[in-house]
Amino acid sequence: MPKLQQLPPQIKTTWRVSALLNALWLLLPLAGAILANLFWHWHFIFIIITAILLIAIPAVQLALIPYRYHFTGYEITPEFVILQTGFIFRKQDTIPTARIQNVTLEQGPLLRWQHLQAVRIVTAATTHTIEGVVLDVADNLRETIVHFASEVQADA
Amino acid sequence: MPKHLHPLAILAKLIDLVRQFILPWIFVLWTQLHSPRLPLLLILGALLLIGIALLDYALFTYEFADRAVIINHGIIKRQHEHIPYDRIQTIQQNQAWYMRPFDLMQLQIETSGHDKDRPEAVLPVVTASVYAALLKRRNTLQNDATPAITPSQPATTYHIKSSDLNTYALTSQGIIPLLAVIGWLQSRLQQLDNFLPARFTNGLNQLMQRSTVAGVLSLIIFVLLISLIISYFREIMRFYHFTLSRQEMQLTTSRGLLSRNVVSTSITKIQAVAVSQTLIRQLFHLTTLQVLLASNAASDEAQHNLVLIPVLKQNKVWSEISRFTNLNAIKQPNLSTISRAGYWRFVRNSLLLSLLVVGPCLMWLRPWGYLSLLLFPLAYGLGDYAARNTGFEILQSDNTIFLQYGKQAQRRLFIVRRQKIQAISQRQTIWMAKRQLSHLNVFIRSGNHVEVVQLRYLTRQQSQQVAQWFEVVK
Structure with a gap:
């Protein structure tokens, strides 16, 4: 693997913020699941799944940022x-x-x-x-x- | 002095308009079928279309100025195109059947401009003399810069033999998209059920109930036969009297029964040569020879590539490539093979994909769902085929690389010069990295698009080998 120039460390801050901002989109399925539960009596499990996704996806993204930084150049x-x-x-x-x-x-x-x-x-x-x-x-x-x-x- | 198109352009525009708005037309006819307003609507619609066509004709002018073609057109949004002669990459003539008796044609002028997915300029209906005038303008201007091309050498030509055309059409896989179209039509028809008179649908349902499995099967076979025949004649019409000729560095292909299509381009514009073979044609040792061009001349062809020779015996491929392109001394390549770990992943992916269909079938569609188990051997076969047909060979002496991949029972071999490769990319997942595997993407310009030649699951060593070859300084 060639010796690569690394990106400046500030890029990690922008990655963190954009991971959190992207997570806002995940509010949509959660809102959808809550409404579906209220109006059409969908199973409660959908709310739990979407809520877990809302937490888990940005969490994984945030956790991977040091690795991502290390491998980007x-x-x-x-x-x-x-x-x-x-x-x-x-x-x-x-x-x-x-x-x-x-x-x-x-x-x-x-x-x-x-x-x-x-x-x-x-x-x-x-x-x-x-x-x-x-x-x-x-x-x-x-x-x-x-x-x-x-x-x-x-x-x- | 700006000129107008040939008056037949009005008719051509009308045909075009009718085609474009065919669905709204049918809709209006359907809803107003019993309405007393129908004749009035029809007349109004026809008048509107004729009006648009006339206006379009009146506002479309073109001019061969000293240094550029100038085209003015557009009813609402006026556009003025300005194409310098020395930027023209290809000129394409299309002659629809109704233009042939009048010796008229459509001219498409292409540059290597990048931003639009259509030819830079189209002259919809002009006489053959306009083509000659344009050619003369372009040649005199281009000859100022380059030494005059003397047609001293006789042109190298290739005419398709009718027996070859016949085998080509018989082995075409066009039948699959056709079946898809039939399937789509059928689903549309089912929606129409709501509109159709009940008497009609009831009759149809009774027919379906009465019919046995044998009846349904024979219907399927009948549909298959019909679509085979249609696909056969379509291919024959497309490549009828196919001719390829090379005059110095100029390549010209012409083809077509009802509408003729002529494309001329320069050999130096060729980005890569592609040799394709479907599984069926592989059985008959037949191949198709295509070239990737930097202009959009081949936009109506499959995969945006210009067909050089539709059907060719496998052992003749290499000599024909040297005859018609700038790749000389090309021999049958000795391709690399895939590693065991790579092979397993090809087969695994294919099987997993088939599981997406088989799983639900087994769960909800029993007993007929068991039939879907037949997909497993098929998927295994496809995975095996893809793995066996993935490989590359580097010709150090010639700065050329062979890249081959197999996909959906078709294998494609690309022959590319290093200078024509835009970029390469090695990709691997964290799991592939552990097993020292890597995908290799090679990007080649094709039309206004990019042709991505992807060799999957090479060993990291193999993909590095290509990368290092690519990075060698001349």
Whole structure:
């Protein structure tokens, strides 16, 4: 496994918050189960199941964050961008710099709060994302990738 | 000087409109069948459609300017398309049956633009001379940059033999989607029950009750036969007089009985070559040769790929690939094999999937549910097939890789140059990591989409081998 650059530790905060925010969606099945119990006398067990899901899914996600952090990283060389993500479902992408069409920097509210930026790398067929890096690193990354990409294209 | 389309475009637009709104039409007819307003509604509807078609015709103009094709169209949302000649990747001619007597055609102009899932520009009905004019414009402009293409070499051509076409059509699996369509229609018909006069449905029910198992079986066989015949003729019509020709670096395919379709593209635009074989065709040693292109010319083809040769004897594949593409010196590959742990997972997944059907059948549909047990050997077979047909071979000398996978009783072999691979991805779950297994995804551009060639359950060592080959610096 190549030696990878780790993401900044602040990304863990954004993961924690987004895990909790995503859990809000799980309120919907719970509300549904309660209403169904009130109006159509569905079995009480549905309320329990949805309530357990509401607690368990974010709990598992939160518990896995240190592992996820450890297994997420990127490496940028003149020829390649290598990205790795995931703990249970692991993924390692290799993108030749020569194939990169454009690089987009993105920042949602959570990332802005933590002063991070996501880097989206687009080829003619695929899109890859580095979930979050510090602002000036993001700018550097964009510069580096675009620099390498145009250099390779000039060679070709 | 902006020009209008051929007046037949009005008719073509009308046909198109009728097709688009066929369901609302039927609905209106159905509900108003006994209403005295029916003739009035019909006339109003027809007038509306004719009006739209006329307006559309009046507002559609095109022009071959000095450096670009300019097309203005749209009734409510006006659009002005501007396509520089040197950006044109493929030009496609489609000639529907009603256009043939007038020597008219539809022209589709494609660039490698990425954002839309349709051709950049369509001239719905124009004369053949317009095509010639466009071709001339494009060639003069492209020849300014590149040395003039001299047609000194005679074109390499391939014509489909009628016996080949026949075997192709006979071995097609188009019957399966057809059956799905019939199934869908049947469920629709059952919904219609509520609307149909009771007398009619009662008769039908009595018929069903009276009929024996033999009757039902013969009905099924009858439906199967009919759909086989339809599928047979559909394939014949699609690939009738199929011709592939290569002139220098220009590839042209033409095909079709009632409506002719001609696609021309440059060999340098080829992203990958795909050799596909369904299980049936494997028995007859037949293959289909396709190419993946960066433009959308093949959008109506299966899997978005342009068919180069519909049916080909297995042993001729390699020589034909060298003849018609830029992959020379391609031989029968010697593919890697799957490990025992990988093989087991293919079979396991397939069996688990079949359990989703078998389980409920055994639980709620006895005694007939026992029949579903037959799915197990079938699932085992499919898993075994997928495992046996997964493999790759790296041609170090040629910067080329063979990638093959089997799926749903069909195997596909991709031959790709390293420069045409957009990215690769190795994926594994935490459990696969323990057993040193990994999936390998190879991304290739195909039309406006991405073709993901996924080799599942390779050993980590195998997928790393491909990754390292990919990462080698030239």
